[in-house]
Amino acid sequence: MTTVAHGPTLLxxxxxxxxxxxxxxxxxxxxxxxxxxxxxxxxxxxxxxxLTTEQCEEVIDExxxxxxxxxxxxxxxxxxxxxxxxxxxxxxxxxVGVKFSTNGVRIDREKAELLASTDYVDVQVSLDGATAEVNxxxxxxGSYATALRALGHLRDAGFRDxxxxxxxxRENVDQLDQLKALADEYGATLRLTRLRPSGRGVDVWDxxxxxxxxxxxxxxxxxxxxxxxxxxxxxxxxxxxGPADGSGALPGLNLCGAGRVVCLIDPVGDVYACPFAIxxxxxxxxxxxxxxxxxxxxxxxxxxxLRSPQTSxxxxxxxxFDSCRGGCMAAxxxxxxxxxxxxxxxxxxxxxxxxxxxxxxxxxxxDHSRPTAVRQQPVLLQLTRRTxxxxxxLSACAxxxxxxxxx
Amino acid sequence: xACAACTEVLDESWGLTPSVELRPEPFGALAYHFGNxxxxxxxxxxxxxxxxxxxxxPDVRSALAAGGVAEREWPxxxxxxxxxxxxxxxxxxxxxxxxxx
Numbered sequence: 001m002t003t004v005a006h007g008p009t010l011l012x013x014x015x016x017x018x019x020x021x022x023x024x025x026x027x028x029x030x031x032x033x034x035x036x037x038x039x040x041x042x043x044x045x046x047x048x049x050x051l052t053t054e055q056c057e058e059v060i061d062e063x064x065x066x067x068x069x070x071x072x073x074x075x076x077x078x079x080x081x082x083x084x085x086x087x088x089x090x091x092x093x094x095x096v097g098v099k100f101s102t103n104g105v106r107i108d109r110e111k112a113e114l115l116a117s118t119d120y121v122d123v124q125v126s127l128d129g130a131t132a133e134v135n136x137x138x139x140x141x142g143s144y145a146t147a148l149r150a151l152g153h154l155r156d157a158g159f160r161d162x163x164x165x166x167x168x169x170r171e172n173v174d175q176l177d178q179l180k181a182l183a184d185e186y187g188a189t190l191r192l193t194r195l196r197p198s199g200r201g202v203d204v205w206d207x208x209x210x211x212x213x214x215x216x217x218x219x220x221x222x223x224x225x226x227x228x229x230x231x232x233x234x235x236x237x238x239x240x241x242g243p244a245d246g247s248g249a250l251p252g253l254n255l256c257g258a259g260r261v262v263c264l265i266d267p268v269g270d271v272y273a274c275p276f277a278i279x280x281x282x283x284x285x286x287x288x289x290x291x292x293x294x295x296x297x298x299x300x301x302x303x304x305x306l307r308s309p310q311t312s313x314x315x316x317x318x319x320x321f322d323s324c325r326g327g328c329m330a331a332x333x334x335x336x337x338x339x340x341x342x343x344x345x346x347x348x349x350x351x352x353x354x355x356x357x358x359x360x361x362x363x364x365x366x367d368h369s370r371p372t373a374v375r376q377q378p379v380l381l382q383l384t385r386r387t388x389x390x391x392x393x394l395s396a397c398a399x400x401x402x403x404x405x406x407x
Numbered sequence: 408x409a410c411a412a413c414t415e416v417l418d419e420s421w422g423l424t425p426s427v428e429l430r431p432e433p434f435g436a437l438a439y440h441f442g443n444x445x446x447x448x449x450x451x452x453x454x455x456x457x458x459x460x461x462x463x464x465p466d467v468r469s470a471l472a473a474g475g476v477a478e479r480e481w482p483x484x485x486x487x488x489x490x491x492x493x494x495x496x497x498x499x500x501x502x503x504x505x506x507x508x
Contacts, residue, residue: 010450013434020430022437022446067430069439069446095428097441120441 017307020066025275029076030368042199043076044370070097079106104150112153124163130178169208191230197334198276237327240320259306276330280365313340336361417468420500
């Protein structure tokens, strides 16, 4: 960044919102070949109202006019849309760079070569563990092999600097070094993001979100690796591990960008404040019904509210507020915590006490999960023994004279 | 001008890298490099004016003068331009030839 500055700080400008988003995520489809346990968009089935090819092209035209330099395309699995490769080409031909997230299912040798020969395209392969055992438990059997095959094709085709995108969970925090080594092996850059209780993530968040001591591990690891690892600015709540003067902040914007510099366009054209906030409470409008994306971005009442001064509630008196700025809106919302209070993973411990008070977790308002279980669907629920029982419960009909005696 | 290293830059001819686009914002502008995918913020409108003027100006000195930057601020501006050059947002003109967008 440059150093010549006067007037309001850059941070204040961001909080008041920009003329166009810096970081726009566009989920092209809710259809997905996988059924990841923690899917942030509860994807699975295609929505019949999905934007048509022409409607997608119109959105791209508008992004070009707004000078949205690049768009993060996701899903669902975006590459299973038949017009995906066409839309990719259309976007880069209209000065809208594309970074897309994929589980790798459609990245064969031919597509890898196509990607390697296309400028302004970045590929991000999702992988949630350095080993098949850890990854496949949440992403489903075979998904590790699929991701690595795709990364191999990209490397062999000469695609430079793909990203390996990892959602940090309780089960893979111990593998950060291995994940980095894996990325190095494939000539890729590691990208770590935070597990949010969004979408199906709410069902597994209690079991998968990193434990407090693991949060510290993540922070220390990120500090040690600096800008060599990407985070999508998703760990700014960890900045409160540093001194209260904010000097321990991680690289990045360190603020919630929802509706200010960030937003999401979903497969049916609904515009949400953030990719982790697919819920009616954060729905700003629709690109088809409300006069186009620019109008929604600039005029929606929801975004105006998000860009107005926010109260910091219970966090006001905390000396670390300037570091973490209250954390992640979506994490608070989907765990039923007040938006002006601490993040559920507040590193000062205020989140844990907030979670222990009475709260109501909001019901999901958008869910494209498959209605019935599919083959190879990850099931995190496991049958285990109760550790407090040493023997089966005593039946009232037990006839043995030794019934109830422990040997 | 106190700093000797600045003088060197002042006499050079610089320009916006061909694969870089500027997007005006209330604070100044966003600069995006489509090639290396770096995003940078130009934090003042005056800096934006200087950067936009680089292509037209014969050297950095003229671009600063045309942008209305007071001479005492030149060292700070040269430092800012150097920062931009570090991520290839702008570059000396001679090296900029041959890349199109």
